[in-house]
Amino acid sequence: MHTVLRSASKEITIGHDVPFVIIGERINPTGRKLFQERLRNDDLSTIEIDVADQVAAGSDMLDVNMGVPLTDEPALLAKAIKKIQTLTDLPLCIDSSIVEALDAGLAAYEGKALINSMTGEDDRMDAILPLVKKYDAAILALPNDETGIPMTAPERMIIVEKIVRRVEAEGIPLENLLIDPLAMTVGADTEAVKNTLETMYLVREKYGLNMSIGASNVSFGLPNRHALNAAFLPMAMSMGLTSAIMDGRTPEVITAVRAADLLLGLDPWGGNWISAFRAQQQA
Amino acid sequence: MSPDEILKEMYEQTMVGNAPRVLELTKLGLDEGMSPDTILFEALIPSLEEVGARFERGDYFVPEMLIAGRAMSGALDVLRPLLADTGAETVGTFLMGTVKGDVHDIGKNLVNIMLEGAGFQVIDLGVQVAPEKFVEAVKEHQPDVVGMSAFLTTTMPMFKVNIHELSKAGLRDDVIIMVGGAPVTQEYADVVGADGYAADASTAVRKAKELIAIKRGK
Numbered sequence: 181m182h183t184v185l186r187s188a189s190k191e192i193t194i195g196h197d198v199p200f201v202i203i204g205e206r207i208n209p210t211g212r213k214l215f216q217e218r219l220r221n222d223d224l225s226t227i228e229i230d231v232a233d234q235v236a237a238g239s240d241m242l243d244v245n246m247g248v249p250l251t252d253e254p255a256l257l258a259k260a261i262k263k264i265q266t267l268t269d270l271p272l273c274i275d276s277s278i279v280e281a282l283d284a285g286l287a288a289y290e291g292k293a294l295i296n297s298m299t300g301e302d303d304r305m306d307a308i309l310p311l312v313k314k315y316d317a318a319i320l321a322l323p324n325d326e327t328g329i330p331m332t333a334p335e336r337m338i339i340v341e342k343i344v345r346r347v348e349a350e351g352i353p354l355e356n357l358l359i360d361p362l363a364m365t366v367g368a369d370t371e372a373v374k375n376t377l378e379t380m381y382l383v384r385e386k387y388g389l390n391m392s393i394g395a396s397n398v399s400f401g402l403p404n405r406h407a408l409n410a411a412f413l414p415m416a417m418s419m420g421l422t423s424a425i426m427d428g429r430t431p432e433v434i435t436a437v438r439a440a441d442l443l444l445g446l447d448p449w450g451g452n453w454i455s456a457f458r459a460q461q462q463a
Numbered sequence: 464m465s466p467d468e469i470l471k472e473m474y475e476q477t478m479v480g481n482a483p484r485v486l487e488l489t490k491l492g493l494d495e496g497m498s499p500d501t502i503l504f505e506a507l508i509p510s511l512e513e514v515g516a517r518f519e520r521g522d523y524f525v526p527e528m529l530i531a532g533r534a535m536s537g538a539l540d541v542l543r544p545l546l547a548d549t550g551a552e553t554v555g556t557f558l559m560g561t562v563k564g565d566v567h568d569i570g571k572n573l574v575n576i577m578l579e580g581a582g583f584q585v586i587d588l589g590v591q592v593a594p595e596k597f598v599e600a601v602k603e604h605q606p607d608v609v610g611m612s613a614f615l616t617t618t619m620p621m622f623k624v625n626i627h628e629l630s631k632a633g634l635r636d637d638v639i640i641m642v643g644g645a646p647v648t649q650e651y652a653d654v655v656g657a658d659g660y661a662a663d664a665s666t667a668v669r670k671a672k673e674l675i676a677i678k679r680g681k
Contacts, residue, residue: 210616210645210646211645211646247615247617247646248616249616249619249646249647249648250650250651250654253616276617277615277617278617324566327591328566328591365525365569367524367525367526367529367569368526368529368569368572400525400569401524401526401569402524402525402526403524
């Protein structure tokens, strides 16, 4: 199954038989005071830096979140997306939990975007699936619902099933659905990542669906996060993860993903791996 | 073991999160005739304060804080009924919950640990706490402080909804309302009409004590 996402001039494919898609997570003001202040003052300069850093480090797509409290998020998100399209041709992942913001962001985007995200709650699916259809976008769906985040893989799979049925019933092709197997920090629960990996395995086995995930969550609250993130991603890829919203700036993490591409047979004859090595030698 | 040795080891074992040993030492101390007050205020609370200080400095990490909290909770389960018997006054009762629509709980749990470590009685309503649940719990437990946590910009507006519901129920002025969570700011806390905001767990404890002192001083 291939999920194809596009900017005005560039196309990217997510799938189990192609290289992993790195969606840079940096354009997000949560916890960044200076960034928030600038955005409130209509200053988008931080975005320029974040785009440049992530493009240079080798991100395949960029996530855009404009969740600044006490602002007009729909207007801000639309403006940021217009701006980013002048800075890069990488396809975008539009990130908000406000439906109006998603709508505004999608309207401002030229191409086929990934929407981040919806849950398996009926009211969220009612609100967001029409946008998926209206803009011919892809949707990232989280297997949690009104009752919270299920901790075990089989419980998550029950909600995945519900989401798949609903997406099918709406007539949306399943290649436009990505599942987020829910990454939680191993710092708060020793079994957390094992459960996530098991969920990935089951989603791939049962549905063959593509997946993406907020990968950096696994290392929250722990020292040396880069090393943990770099260890997690190859494990996840071998369980069927096809893309991640992740640290798209740190070479250690990105290299781990590209190495796993080669080792898992997704980079035939090491073409990408060897070119990256040569480029680095020349730099 | 002498009482001093017990307290010293309890302090150290709480800090490394050795729950079984801390529980053992608590029972041993009580058998030796130590008062629950002494165990709480001379071993457990100082230990958790040190854990909090290390966490704030970046020397301690989330798992270390969680297991230290768990070690203390185990001891508190034994001490709590005895403390009630001796009539020791609690610092205050803190009702805590993550707002409706939000399932994030790590930060909230860290604040709970620090509050318990400082001698608060904490009633944790968990995550996805609906406004009516906050109202019910305030009626039932009559806490000094209601703490609301939100991790998402989209769930933060629930602070305002919760405060409105408490007002409607005539309970707003009976409690101190504190809010917190990654995207929350002092400015936002003011806008929704909360009484207090803190950026991290240690500050939350200081702020809660401060607000209670002001209220009780009235």
